[in-house]
Every structure is written in structure tokens, then in C-alpha cells.
Amino acid sequence: MISENQSEDGSTLVTERRCVIDIDAPRLLKRIAGVDYLYFIQKNTLSRSERTLRIEVHNETFSNRVMVRECCSYTVHPENEDWTCFEQTASLDIKSFFGFESMAEKIAMKQYASSINKGKEIIEYYLRELEKEGVTYIPRWTPPVVSGTAGSWLQVQPLSTARPIPVNGAKDLSDMQYVLHLFWPVDKLDADYIRRYLGDLTPLQESCLIRLRQWLQETHKGKIPKDQHVLRFLRAGDFNLDKAREFLCQSLTWRKQHQVDFLLDTWERPQLLQDYYAAGWHQHDRDGRPLYILRLGQMDTKGLVRALGEEVLLKQVLSINEEGLRRCEDNTRVFGRPISCWTCLVDLEGLNMRHLWRPGIKTLLRIIEVVEANYPETLGRLLILRAPRVFPVLWTLVSPLIDENTRKKFLVYAGNDYQGPGGLVDYIDKEVIPDFLGGDCMCDISEGGMVPKSLYRTAEELESEENHLLTDSIYKSASIFKGAPYEMLIEITEASSVITWDFDVCKGDVIFNIYHSKRAPQPAKKDTLGAHGITSLGAVNAQMIDRSWVLGQDYSGVEKAFICREGESVQGSHITRWPGFYILQWRFHSSPACTASSLPRMDDVLASLQVSSHKCKIMFYTEVLASHDFRGSMTSLESCHSGFSQLSAATTSSHSSSISR
Template sequence: MVQKYQSPVRVYKHPFELIMAAYEKRFPTCPLIPMFVGSDTVNEYKSEDRAVHVIERRCKLDVDAPRLLKKIAGVDYVYFIQKNSLNRRDRTLHIEAYNETFSNRVVINECCCYTVHPDNEDWTCFEQSASLDIKSFFGFESTVEKIAMKQYTSNIKKGKEIIEYYLKQLEEEGITYIPRWTPPVKYNNDHGRSYVRRPLSSPVNVPETAIKEGLNPKEMNTCNNASDPTVGTPDDKLDADYIKRYLGDLTPLQESCLIRLRQWLQETHKGKIPKDEHILRFLRARDFNIDKAREILCQSLTWRKQHQVDYILDTWNPPQVLQDYYTGGWHHHDKDGRPLYVLRLGQMDTKGLVRALGEEALLRYVLSINEEGLRRCEENTKVFGRPISAWTCLVDLEGLNMRHLWRPGVKALLRIIEVVEANYPETLGRLLILRAPRVFPVLWTLVSPFIDDNTRKKFLIYAGNDYQGPGGLLDYIDKEIIPDFLGGECMCEVPEGGLVPKSLYRTAEELENEDIKLWTETIYQSASVFKGAPHEIFIQIVEASSVITWDFDVCKGDIVFNIYHSKRAPQPPKKDSLGAHSITSPGGNNVQLIDKAWQLGRDYSMVESPLICKEGESVQVRTMSAICTLDL
């Protein structure tokens, strides 16, 4: 399996020329990289105007590997070929490296690039990508892969430190500014011969007096004093400072997983892609396994689109019954800055709410709570100046009894847990369960199998008044905001609940109709497409120059999307004889409109070339009206 790495954009707040001077100090040896023993120049090229400088080096590495493995491999050192292409005119440096040793067994490729920041010409951007493919290595393939990845990630962390080390060294030498490259100027002498005079481009020593006065070399040559611009993200890429500020400290491999999954979403989901925090949650939920994270993320994105969850806070108003009797609400934040949600489950009439509203209305309300939680996390990230991606939930179980174990109520709870676990992973930072009664173990036995292992580790359960002692509530919540019903002094504006009046109960038929209405308020429909059983949709053209649009997600497998046009309307499909015997046909809910007797080119024509849609893709396009066909 090929291991890949993609770095975020690392920004140096120094000009490109100064970064290049610092970079060159790494050769021929670099004491900051112990494994880098030395390097020899193999080839070198300089253009006449000195704008282009290409140098190829053979680098000698002392890899930190077990002595036995080195003995079996028969080598003490590993050699790499590195080619640096510097273009002073464009202010770019492209670095390509590959392994020379064991190249028939192991293939390592690395590409790095230094460029000028698109929003600030006095800053420099750095990007890095690499791939590792171990074909065979004396039966030690797994060991070699681990060693290679460990060494590589270790060097990645040192990369920026090394540049900054040599920048400081240049500063100590009095070099803080290097002029940009300028093209040489031709002159004619008295004898009619031309010669080239090259402008000086040597490092500039800044006088100490200028430094003391707070002037930089550029200010010494110009009167313009531009303001310091905000750091941008080049070409909508993630930079390392942004990741640390808004997403937290990630390892190089975790950063790579985030960037690669984000790039895949940008390529396949042409419409709106989720926020970086959202992508990161799904990666964490699957231990940064990209394939597994991508699968559950795509399923969740399709679910969100189908049920328009992105708009739930703006378009859906909870029924008054929920506002009066649902005993939960947001209450300040915990000591880590996480939003705090308080739920007095023991005071909630779950049976009454289910009988009055139905399972789907409760689910939708819980979804709105989760969406509000995501918003509050973003706000707290800005307020506290550090990444906050989850919230804390405080559940008070005083009053919990056998009434809460009513089977339809437990069924609704399990359904809610299932949906939340699938679509809001890693949003629960901590769950504090207080005043757990004797009946709690019964409820826990019912619901715990549906809760993810990582989520269960975040549960803290206190019986009786144990939450008031050491290791209790005060360890996680400031004394000033402990709710009054838990002995604190802070008023908690959470409904006290009580029994839902039976006059608000609804019949099973009414609840079923309401449930259908809640989850069919969408323009999207689902269809299963099988080989030989395409799903076809007929759209009638009623006006000239009509335009149609289509928007669909491919949840599983690959499909082919076709558009056909016919001057005569297809006949409604005949009822499948299998259906009369209550046997489900392979096509499920598919509809096939094009008559088998029709011939392409005579009875109908193809509007556009077939579009192959891969698993996980989101497709949104517009064209003229036609018959749309989905097929495998």
C-alpha cells in the first residue's frame, strides 16, 4: 500500500530571498539533522542572467534503523538524489527527491515548493508532499514502513525550526535583507561593443542605528509604510498557523489526512463542502483512517442534504410543548471553554412528550440542539482564542424512575443516539451524569451498546451527592455557574418540566402522519440503482428554452448519468408481474421509461455524453430538459 503525505502551507514572515539564503546554509551538512551525514553536488546549471539555478545533489543519510536490519540489507547509509530548481525571476524553488538506495524495492518520492505568499510579497510559503511504496524488503516491509514514516515525520517537525535557526544566524551576521533579482543591463562602450553589467545582489548589512530606530531595509528605500496584512490561505489551502489556531495541535500525519480528505471533497463535491472542524471530527472518529472517515462523512453529508439539516435552525420552530416541557438548555461554559448543555432528564416526562409529539419531532429537536452546539463551539473558539470543537453535557437524573423506561420512550432514545452518533461524532467533550438512582444501571444496560467506545470514555457518573466532593463538579465547572438546583448560586433557565397534559396527546395515526410530514419536507428522493435496472426520470418540456437542473449524491458504488431527448412522451411502465405476487423486483423503487423497442437515434437522442459519477461524489449541473437516466 502506498503511504502518502501532504503538508499544510507553512508561512514564513520573511522575504523569499532571505529564506533561500537560510535554506542554502543546510548544505553540505546540517548539524540540526543528525541523520543527514553529507551531500555532494552531482550536476549544476546556472543561466546566463543568473535567474535560474538548478543543482542536483547526492545526499547521504544515516537512518536510525535496527542494526540487524542494516546488516541484512547490507548497507550502513542510504543515498537520495535531490534536485533543486531555483527561479529567482519567479521567486520559486522546486525540490524533487527520490531514493537511490533500494530503488527496486522501495520507492520514495518527495516534492517541496517555496513560493511567495499570494497576499504578501514579503512572506514565503512552503508546501511538501511525499509518497512511500514498499514493494519488498526481505520480509521486513512493515518494519521498514514504520521506520520510514517515523524518520520522515520527525524531520518534518524540524523543517521550520531549521529555517528559523539559520535566519537567526543570518541576523547575527548582520544580514536581514537581500535584494531581489533584477535582469542584467546591457551597455555599449566607445568601441561599439556591448557588455553586461550585473546589478549588485549581495546581502545587505543593516546599520545598527537603523535597527535601533525600528527601521527595516525596505523602509530605508521607500516612503511607503504598508500596513501588515492579514494572513491568507493561498489558493484556499490550509496553512499551519490556521490549523494550530482553529483546529488544534495535529501531528504531521494528521494534518496530511485532513488536507487530503479536504482536497478530495473539493474535487468531488462541487457545491458546499463542510467546514474544516467538521471534517476533522469524522477523521478523529475513525482514528484518521481516510477511507473509513470519507465513507461515514459522505453518508452524513447526503443525510444532511436530504433532510436540509443545515437550515434547521433558521427554518424550523420547535412546538410549544417542547419549549415548555423539554427540560434541557444551554448554560454558560465549562472550565475548558466548552459550551455547557444542561439536561434534567429525571424531571422530563418522556412518555408524555412522545405521546404528544412523536419520535420524529423529538429527534428533530435534538438535531437543532446539536446544530446550536456547533455554532457555540465556533463562537467560543473566537472568544477564548483556542480551538473548541466539542461541548460538555450535564445530565441530572434526580427523579428518574421506571416511568422513564417506557418502551416507546426508550426506542425513541435509542433512535436519537444512533442518528447523533452517525452524524455528530466527536462533538461531546464530556458527559457529567449526576445523582444517578438505582434504576440507572437498567437504563445504561439498554443504551450503552449503541454508544461508541470513544464516547463512553467521556462519561463521568456520580451517585447521590458524590458530585459535590473531590473530583466532582467543581473540577469541571466554575463555582459561579453551578446551577441552583445542584446547590449552586447561578439561576439556570431550563424548563422545570412536569407531566405533559393528556389533552395534548395525539393518536397514533396523527403522529404517523406528522412524522411523515417532518421527514418528507425535502426536494430530494432516494433510489437504488442496480445493473440492468436503471432509474429514469421523465421531465416534460412545456416552454421553449427551458432549463432543468439536477443535484444528486452517489452514496455507494459508481453510476453513469445520461440525458436523452424524445419528441414523444414515453408510456407509463407496465406493472411488474413479480409485484403481483408480492415479490420485490431487483430494481426496488426504480422506474424504467424508455421502451425496449425504442432505438437510440431514431426514437430518442442523447443530449450529452454519459457522465461517470464515482462513489461519494456530489453532482450539481444544469442543461436543457430531457429524460434523465441513472445506470450502473
């Protein structure tokens, strides 16, 4: 014992010791170092008022060569005062050690790992010894009574006067017992209220809810959310109080800025949404959760974006979520148990590559981001039915923005797999299944359909919003001349990667095709073209396919060529079979004489530049989904309880793709 100091009121005790330890080190190393034992200094600080114990250790032997520092702290758990938090940290800094620095480091780490296990055993051993002596509770320390004060309280004997337990001269093990057994009444919610409206909560979860609610009452100006809504953010943050508080504050600010609290009372759905938005609420599932049905495959997502814009569709989704919260409250009252989330059923029959129109995908991603941030833990289950083979491409694009906990709630069924055991009837009563899914219940939901182009927004509206937000950011434009196709080169290093494309034909008719070559194409050089006397090359497209190449020998077609008419929008994908170089080609379409294998002559190029009618224009966007991302999405789906494995096999083994226009 080096020193022992206690504050006047007995609230703080500081003890300092010099200790010795026999290190489990090779004898040769001990002889070189000239020591058999190591000495270190230990400082214990017990604060009875703050209810903490801090143990700090550093080595005295070889301190000029090696510095070891360790700290152990015992504190009261911030959410449950019946629990003790234990934290242990250590650092090792070896400056020099007779050329055995690496060995000394390994020995130190081994010793430290061993001491961690021994420390736990020692604590448990002496706790059992205390219990044998009948010491299971020590009253909390209180300050000494000050004479002459009114209303004095009962004085409790300071812990330091209690009989110490001799453990190699230590006097503070009973102090450790004092820290490990702390009892303090905590504010509690009414048990009936929890059971009726919130569900099962552990003491820690209940404490987090109380503290976050109190913090909101003290600091937040405005409408305080209900306990059920606060609890959603806590669950989303795994009951990390700081994390939940940050996300909840951001969401409350967002709700105030956008007046979301008044959305259901003030927003009127446009008639176009009522006619073509194929979705709506329908009864409830077996657990009493409100059931929302979305017939995504029947919706013209491109037409809705073109006609309504992103903001209107976002408002529609927000109103759905607000309505879902209200229905959860209603069902809680009806069923007499907590219902905090809903079930969503998505029917994908009719889904095709048109749904992968990139502005529509971008709108969807933004909506997902807003919903994930402001409506956490509101989706109890997502049932995806009749998923076609194009679904994995869509899933790969949107899944990165979906929280992992939310993804675990997805159940995906391909074809008619949902009709068998483990299908839809496990989650929805048979009499509630809609008629279009083979049930007997009539479902009052719009059937969707194609939005007439006459309802699209005007060119001025599109230019001010769509062109700025969507087209300029992700689309490129290209001109196609008669005899001078536009070609784009994509290098694929890994088979089973997915090439996706999305283009609009703004002027003229074009023929679209995809070729594959094992060797890299060499575009024609400018000086080569210059030899033919062309003065301006700005309008000439660089040719990827060499004129000397033979179709079927030097390169091959991997997709069937098809004609795209003016005004059409085309989306598609291709799962690559081999690595190499893929060429996306758009050619001018004029007469049947123009075949997929024909190559332009320079005379044709010169002629086409002089005839404005022999010009097409497209706006296009391409993207390559890496094999590991695509297959990773498939693995994520297959890990769910679903019937998607058949679809996975069919999709990833196929190397052709259907193209919808």
C-alpha cells in the first residue's frame, strides 16, 4: 500500500498500491532482461456519490522501454440502475526491448487475454463468498447528517467502516460489491398501458422510451409524437438512445417543414391518380395489421411520372403512410392489442422492362429514401407475388436503399407459388384474398392501365422539371445518320454481369442491336477519315466495329435486332454469357435493304451529312450491374422465406432478355 486518501464526507476513496506479478515468459528472455518479476502501480478511485469505481494500472518495470496502461471502470447503467456497466481498455507501447520487441508484444497480449478471464473468475468467486456470508445488499451511501438542519434524514453508516474482506491486503472488494448491487427506483409506465398499446418491452426498452419522451417534452417545441411513433424510432435504432433521438429530431423537423401532420386533411388526390394508381387499402391480415395492396405490374409508372411529376407521387406515398398510421391506431382499438405496422402485398403480374425507365427508378429511389427516414418500423411484412424474371434487375437497383431489417420482412413468390402451402393463406385469411389473386373477395382498387399521352405535362413543364432533374443528370443524346450508326462500347470482365439500357427515340426510326467480340474494337482514326477529304467530323460517329470484321467470325449478335419507332421509349437488359467487349448499336432505319451486318461506306456517310431527313436522334442511358451485385441481390432474396429460388435459377442461367416497348 502506497497511499490511501478519503474525502472529508467519505464520498471518495483513492487507494494506490505497488504490485508484483510473475510473467509467463521464456527463461531466456527473463535472463536477458535480468528480472524474474514485474512491478506495476495500481490506482483505485471509488466515488460513492457518483457510484463509480475506476482502476488504473501502469508498469513500473521497464517503463523506459515498454509502457503498458490499463483501465477498468464500473459504472451504473444509464437506462437501468439495477445493472452495472464494466469497461476495460489497455494499450501497449514498445519502444525497444533488447531486440525481442515482437516476442515481448506477443507475451504481453497473451498475458492480457489471460488476465481478462481471470478477472471475471475472481469477481464471481468473491461475490459468491459474500453471498455465503449473507451480504447481498448494501444501502446506498448518503452524506453525513449536518447538525442543526431541519428535516434531517436517517444516517447510513459509510461503507468504508464496514468490515473489510482480507484479499492480499485489499480493502475495497466490498466496495466492488457495493457497485455491483445498486438499487434505485425508476419511473415506470403503467403495465396495462404497455400491454394494451405498446407490446412487450424489456426494462431497458421501457427506460429508453421514458427518457426519450421526457427529453422531447423538455426540449421540443411543437406537437409531441405519440409513444407508438417514438418507439418505432427506438426499434429502428436498436434502442440506441442517441441514434434514435437524432433520427427522430430530423424527422420532426421534416414533418414541420412539409406540413405532413395536416396532409390527410388538406391534400386531394388528383383524378388521374384515382383512375390509374392501381393500389389501395383492403381489409387486414391474420395478425390484424392493415393490408395495403399495390398492383405494380398493372401501373404505368412512366406515364404517372410524365403526367404528374415526382412531387405529386411523393405526396401520394406520404398520404398512404399517414393513413397507415391512422389505421394501425384504429385496429389497436378494435383488436385490443398493439398493432404498430401494416402488411403490404405487391402484385407484379405485368411487370416488364418498361418499369425500369430510369426517371421512374430515380423517383422510386427518392420515395424509398424519404419513407425509410421518416416511417421506420411501419412495415410489418411485404408479400411480393407473381414476380417475373425481370424482377431481379429491379431488385438490384432498389435494394441498396432498403434497410437490412426491412429487407428481412420481404417474402417473394414467383409464378403461382403463393397459392400452395406456406403461401398467401399463411398470412391472409382465405376469405380476404382478392379476386384477381384467385380469391373470392372483391377488391375496390383501380386496375391501372396506360396513362394517355394526352395527359402528359406540357413541354414547358417537362423542360423546367424533368429535363433538369432527370434528363440532364443521367441521359446522353446522340445523333444517328444514314450509313453512320451510333455505337457504344462496354467492356465486361466478369460473366453474368447485367447490361441494362433505357432510351427514347426523339426523331426518326432506329434499329437497335447488341454485338459481342472477344477482342477490343479499334475505332477509326481521325487522320484516316481525313484522307477522304471530310472537313468536319463533328457529326460523324466513331465506328467500333472494324470494316474488315466478319459477322459470326470476328463478332456476333447477342440480341435480336428490332425496330424502334419515333416517340417510343425502350427499356431492356442482357445477362452477359462471356467476358469481352459488348457493342450497343443504334442504326438509321430506312429500308429493308439495310441489314444488321451491313457496314457503312464513306460515300454513304458523306451523303447522309447532306440530307437532314436522313438523321435520327435518341436520348439514352446505360448501366452495368456487376455480377456480384446482381447475384448478391439474388442471395438476399433467397435467404428470405420465399419461393423465389426457381425464379433465381431461371433468371441467372438465361442469357437472353425480353424487351418491352
